Amino acid sequence: MDALVALVARDMQRVNETILSRTGSDVTMIPEVANHLISSGGKRLRPMLTLASAAHFGYPGDGHVKLAASVEFMHTATLLHDDVVDESDMRRGKPAARMVWGNQASVLVGDFLLGQAFKMMVETGSLECLGILSHAAAVIAEGEVMQLAAAKDLNTEEATYLAVIEAKTAALFAAAAEVGPVIADAPAAEREAFRLYGLYLGLAFQLVDDALDYGGQSGQLGKKVGDDFREGKITLPVITAFRAGDVAERAFWKRCIEEGQIADGDLEHALRLLEKHDAIAVTIARAHDYGDRARAALAALAPTPQRDALIEVVGFSIARAY
Amino acid sequence: MDALVALVARDMQRVNETILSRTGSDVTMIPEVANHLISSGGKRLRPMLTLASAAHFGYPGDGHVKLAASVEFMHTATLLHDDVVDESDMRRGKPAARMVWGNQASVLVGDFLLGQAFKMMVETGSLECLGILSHAAAVIAEGEVMQLAAAKDLNTEEATYLAVIEAKTAALFAAAAEVGPVIADAPAAEREAFRLYGLYLGLAFQLVDDALDYGGQSGQLGKKVGDDFREGKITLPVITAFRAGDVAERAFWKRCIEEGQIADGDLEHALRLLEKHDAIAVTIARAHDYGDRARAALAALAPTPQRDALIEVVGFSIARAY
Numbered sequence: 117m118d119a120l121v122a123l124v125a126r127d128m129q130r131v132n133e134t135i136l137s138r139t140g141s142d143v144t145m146i147p148e149v150a151n152h153l154i155s156s157g158g159k160r161l162r163p164m165l166t167l168a169s170a171a172h173f174g175y176p177g178d179g180h181v182k183l184a185a186s187v188e189f190m191h192t193a194t195l196l197h198d199d200v201v202d203e204s205d206m207r208r209g210k211p212a213a214r215m216v217w218g219n220q221a222s223v224l225v226g227d228f229l230l231g232q233a234f235k236m237m238v239e240t241g242s243l244e245c246l247g248i249l250s251h252a253a254a255v256i257a258e259g260e261v262m263q264l265a266a267a268k269d270l271n272t273e274e275a276t277y278l279a280v281i282e283a284k285t286a287a288l289f290a291a292a293a294e295v296g297p298v299i300a301d302a303p304a305a306e307r308e309a310f311r312l313y314g315l316y317l318g319l320a321f322q323l324v325d326d327a328l329d330y331g332g333q334s335g336q337l338g339k340k341v342g343d344d345f346r347e348g349k350i351t352l353p354v355i356t357a358f359r360a361g362d363v364a365e366r367a368f369w370k371r372c373i374e375e376g377q378i379a380d381g382d383l384e385h386a387l388r389l390l391e392k393h394d395a396i397a398v399t400i401a402r403a404h405d406y407g408d409r410a411r412a413a414l415a416a417l418a419p420t421p422q423r424d425a426l427i428e429v430v431g432f433s434i435a436r437a438y
Numbered sequence: 439m440d441a442l443v444a445l446v447a448r449d450m451q452r453v454n455e456t457i458l459s460r461t462g463s464d465v466t467m468i469p470e471v472a473n474h475l476i477s478s479g480g481k482r483l484r485p486m487l488t489l490a491s492a493a494h495f496g497y498p499g500d501g502h503v504k505l506a507a508s509v510e511f512m513h514t515a516t517l518l519h520d521d522v523v524d525e526s527d528m529r530r531g532k533p534a535a536r537m538v539w540g541n542q543a544s545v546l547v548g549d550f551l552l553g554q555a556f557k558m559m560v561e562t563g564s565l566e567c568l569g570i571l572s573h574a575a576a577v578i579a580e581g582e583v584m585q586l587a588a589a590k591d592l593n594t595e596e597a598t599y600l601a602v603i604e605a606k607t608a609a610l611f612a613a614a615a616e617v618g619p620v621i622a623d624a625p626a627a628e629r630e631a632f633r634l635y636g637l638y639l640g641l642a643f644q645l646v647d648d649a650l651d652y653g654g655q656s657g658q659l660g661k662k663v664g665d666d667f668r669e670g671k672i673t674l675p676v677i678t679a680f681r682a683g684d685v686a687e688r689a690f691w692k693r694c695i696e697e698g699q700i701a702d703g704d705l706e707h708a709l710r711l712l713e714k715h716d717a718i719a720v721t722i723a724r725a726h727d728y729g730d731r732a733r734a735a736l737a738a739l740a741p742t743p744q745r746d747a748l749i750e751v752v753g754f755s756i757a758r759a760y
Contacts, residue, residue: 143584197549200522201542220523223545224582227519227552231576234556238569246568247560254553260546262465 117159117432120425124167127181131163134185138232149213149225153192156208161321161433162292163188165426169296169310172422179240179299186249187292189233194256194288196226201260202347206340245295252291259283268348268374270358270366277352281322282315289318309413316410317430323403324437326351327396332437335387335396342383348373352402356395357386365389400437407434439481439754442747446489449503453485456507460554471535471547475514478530483643483755484614485510487748491618491632494744501562501621508571509614511555516578516610518548523582524669528662567617574613581605590670590696592680592688599674600641603648608640615639631735638732639752645725646759648673649718654759657709657718664705670695674724678717679708687711722759729756 121128139150163184170180198204199212200219206212214222230253237246263280266272293314297307327333329344330353344351350373358369371377372386390396407430417423443450461472485506492502520526521534522541528534536544552575559568585602588594615636619629649655651666652675666673672695680691693699694708712718729752739745 141580141583143580143587145583145587146580193549197545201545219541220586221583223519223523224579224586227515228576228579228583230549230552231572231574231579234572235569235576238565238572241565243560243563243565247557250553250556250560252553254550254557257546257550257553258463258465258468261463261467261543261550264542264546265465265467 117429119421120164120168120429123171123421123425124164127167127171127184128160128164130178130181131160131167131184131188134181134236135188138185138189138236139229141228145217145221146225146228149196149217149221150192150229152210152213152216153195153207154188156210158191158208160188161429162191162288164429165289165292165314165317166296168422168426169293170300171296172417172420172426173297173300173302173306175296175300177299179242179245180296182236182240183245183249183295183299184292186233186236187288187295189229189236190249190253190256191288193226193229193233194260196222196229198260201264202343204343209340240299242295242299244298248291248295248298252287255283255287259285259287263349266350268376269350270354270369270373272350272355274352274355277350277355278319281319281326285322285325286315286318289321290314293317306417309417312413313410313426316406316413317433320403320406320410320430321433323352323399323406324434327353327399327403327437329353330387330390330396333396333400334438335391345372345383345386346378348376352399353390353395356398357389357393360393360395361389400434403434403437407431439751441743442486442490442751445493445743445747446486449489449493449506450482450486452500452503453482453489453506453510456503456558457510460507460511460558461551463550467539467543468547468550471518471539471543472514472551474532474535474538475517475529476510478532480513480530482510483751484513484610486751487611487614487636487639488618490744490748491615492622493618494739494742494748495619495622495624495628497618497622499621501564501567502618504558504562505567505571505617505621506614508555508558509610509617511551511558512571512575512578513610515548515551515555516582518544518551520582523586524665526665531662562621564617564621566620570613570617570620574609577605577609581607581609585671588672590698591672592676592691592695594672594677596674596677599672599677603641603644604637607644607647608637611640611643612637628739631739634735635732635748638728638735639755642725642728642732642752643755645674645721645728646756649675649721649725649759651675652709652712652718655718655722656760657713667694667705667708668700670698674721675712675717678720679711679715682715682717683711718759722756725756725759729753 139147166184199214200222204212259280290311294311297310331341372382410430411427414423414427461469488506521536522544526534581602612633616633619632653663694704732752733749736745736749
């Protein structure tokens with residue numbers, strides 16, 4: 117990831133300044149809530165996609181900086197609303213904003229950031245970028261509702277799971293990677309290459325996240341392991357183990373995931389079942405497949421340091437799982 | 439109001455069709471939640487402002503229909519999120535969406551409608567309208583946070599109250615009335631006249647709402663009276679009565695509004711104190727002031743049926759208070 121970080125460092129400095137100035141408000145709760153999350157050490161992977169994909173085409177303006185900040189605001193708004201929806205206590209190792217300022221402020225500051233994101237997009241003057249990102253905003257929300265509707269339902273099809281993660285996660289990755297070429301006025305085929313790169317990277321990224329929620333390949337119980345299990349979220353590891361399980365195992369999953377009856381030792385038992393059926397390995401293998409497709413999407417493009425760093429970052433995103 | 443309704447009836451039919459088609463989703467919870475609120479008999483005053491102000495200039499296209507639908511979606515998203523923030527049980531005489539589908543769906547479907555609103559704005563191709571409405575989206579959220587920060591604080595200045603209602607309510611009225619002339623390519627002075635009309639109408643509208651929450655001029659206890667009292671919301675009636683009250687009265691307001699300790703008979707006592715200090719009359723008088731300004735904003739424009747109906751609707755908005 118170092119290569120990509122170094123390549124976009126100067127532009128990212130401008131993104132950070134933009135973020136800081138656009139979270140300013142006389143209503144002091146707004147910068148407090150926004151900065152709690154924005155300064156809490158996210159990797160800024162999404163805005164990096166916008167910056168690097170614009171720089172690949174030698175884009176000389178500052179529109180990509182505003183678009184990258186917009187993407188990060190959209191992402192932050194989603195996190196604020198997700199924490200309310202999931203009733204999460206922690207986010208990135210800190211108390212979730214809703215635990216400090218309440219659900220109310222989390223909902224409203226998320227709305228404020230969305231409004232500011234669209235204002236910045238308007239300033240770039242690109243209707244095409246506005247179309248791409250507003251479409252992504254609707255799709256993300258649709259994916260979250262789809263996930264809500266599928267929650268606690270072990271009969272969820274794998275195809276439904278993939279549709280959920282494509283909408284809730286990969287759509288913003290795809291939009292972030294596409295608006296760089298669009299603002300740089302790149303040819304249609306190359307825009308599409310970057311869009312597909314973002315889409316597949318986002319799918320790989322979410323699959324790895326879902327594996328990590330059960331400790332990843334190592335199966336180590338870290339501090340954040342088991343959130344999905346406790347919330348009854350249907351992810352590929354669970355779908356895989358449930359499908360392959362015998363009657364007793366299926367009863368176990370139904371009790372924990374569908375009925376939410378979780379006792380001491382159940383998470384450990386779940387990890388053993390995932391291990392027994394190679395469910396984490398299956399999930400990571402799927403992430404590798406999408407990672408290969410992400411790399412392939414950029415393979416035909418002219419080699420630039422940006423393109424090469426974006427290809428490299430795919431491996432980093434998946435290596436988190438080990 | 440009949441004149442305005444009749445004038446925009448044909449366009450409003452198209453707005454309703456647009457709303458119906460844009461709340462469609464394979465995720466069935468989305469049209470369910472959205473239509474619960476959208477079909478529940480709101481007056482559609484905001485989209486009417488957009489339709490009538492565009493028609494005043496003889497606008498021939500269909501951009502105003504999409505903008506009007508966008509405005510209604512922004513308003514609906516705000517209502518969905520507000521009910522979560524205020525923990526409301528009822529909305530327009532029906533159970534609030536959050537009581538039927540939960541807070542989670544209310545937050546997410548609100549986000550979906552915001553995304554769809556921006557998609558429709560993009561389709562109009564007007565960056566200026568996008569700028570006006572995205573700015574309004576940020577200001578509305580800012581106003582709601584401001585209201586949250588001022589909640590239960592009887593020392594809130596009248597100026598702060600006015601800033602809150604300008605942001606949370608009047609900003610969308612102003613934007614709705616401004617985008618009509620903008621899409622119709624009207625001259626700057628006339629855009630500004632419509633913007634001011636919407637702004638002042640919105641202020642009058644919210645003042646009347648805040649008076650009605652205590653029964654309005656009649657002081658009759660209707661089914662929805664007292665929500666603001668129970669939620670500790672600081673509105674002009676309460677500010678006025680608290681300021682004018684003696685030591686015992688101030689202690690009463692502090693107990694009810696700031697500490698939230700409300701017993702049987704307290705709402706009736708509050709109504710007597712509002713009556714004693716003419717607090718409802720003061721609030722409605724202020725609404726009349728803004729109503730006069732709204733009418734004055736349109737006075738210099740060429741007389742058209744649309745202009746005349748918009749001037750007329752000001753009186754209707756205020757007459758609700760009696």
